[in-house]
Amino acid sequence: MTVYDTARALPGIEELRDHSRGLAMLDAVLSPEWERRYYSFDAHWSEREQLASMKDGQGGEYTIVLSPAGAFARVFDHESPMSPFGELADGQTWPGVLDGVPEAFREYLTEPAFTDEDGVHVTTACLWRETGDTAWHTGPVEFDGLDDHDHDDPDGSGRFLRLLTDRSAEAYAEWASDFYETPVALDAVRHVLALRPLTPEVVAALNQRVTLADLAEDIAEIGYPAA
Template identity: 80%
Template sequence: MSAVGGVRSHGDVTVYDVARALPGIEELRDHSRGLAMVEAVLSPEWESRYYSFDAHWSATEQLASMKDGQGGEYTIVLSAAGAFARGFDHESPMSPYGAAADGVTWPGVLDGVPEAFREYLTEPAFTDEDGIHVTTACLWRETADTAWRTGPVEFTGLEDHEDPDGSGGLFHHLTHRSAQAYAEWASDYYERPVDIEAVRHVLALRPLTAETVAALNPDVTLADLAEDVREIGYPTA
């Protein structure tokens, strides 16, 4: 397994590039909670949110997730063992449902997953009704690791695709973590101005204020967010 290898044409974005750009586990956890909290303010209806975070996914696990509403998603399980991330781009040529993959997870994507995370290879939330792991990109990092790791995925024959496994797009706001990057994207996605200073406040995990919430969405109050704050595990004053 490797965090940096792979066969690819120059300029392509693959899971190997994402592995190099992702932060450490705790920074990833904090940024994911911040993204989820901003989304909770911008999009009161949970089903419409792009980013979510469940601080109580199980008694020992937390779950950061993304759903783009068009079939793209990621899930990142955070536990005492470390972090296990999987992404699925339904338009990727590496999709199990595409002609090239022939109904199975792309070779190498799940190879080398350590014992600490093996249970997630059969986790129903990550597999379809036939037991196929719905994944085009997979990364993991045990607590003692100094880098994110991936399976030995070969991208030969996919040189015409700038983001063959979808990882560049799926994990974009985890590899590009500035408030500006998110605010610009969110203003386009939600089709309204998004206050960058309010985004910066929330991504820094500062306790929510009425002013910050109103700057992001005047139709939402602090009281409205109480359940989201609890679910996300967002810090309070």
């Protein structure tokens, strides 16, 4: 699976925005400690932008900027042979990854949050979709030279964006049960992914150590619907 396959499987911008808010809210309930969370959503990243993000705690991450212009997504898999820090890339973003990014998103190519101290974009996969587009786009990425590397997912997009391409409650519950090492209530997951207002019962079903009141700041940051 490559970024081309991922682009075909991603939903439209609004569905992606809503699902990302649901993922972030679920992680906020399951992990009161912000530093241990996998998925996050900042509804107030700037005056006109929101940010959906993921960090796996081991150097892998994605960020998706949602703005009036559309959505700009970057993935970084530190284990990928396409990493700028790997032997093959020689300190540069992999050829083709950032080619073709439209003017509406060009500012993100120099965004400090997405580049290293030398200005190199820390990215192994990049996708974008303008508001009027009917599909996601990618650059003409060169995968030549990776045949000798055992990577079914050479750019990390399949693995790190998996819960955006498979948006079922079952997929999240299975992943979260493994990641957080605790059973996860499927009905509660369905409730949150549907963006229904949280109730004390739903919160308790996911994590009895957290109350609805504890989540007030997270609800505001995520922009999750309140009753």
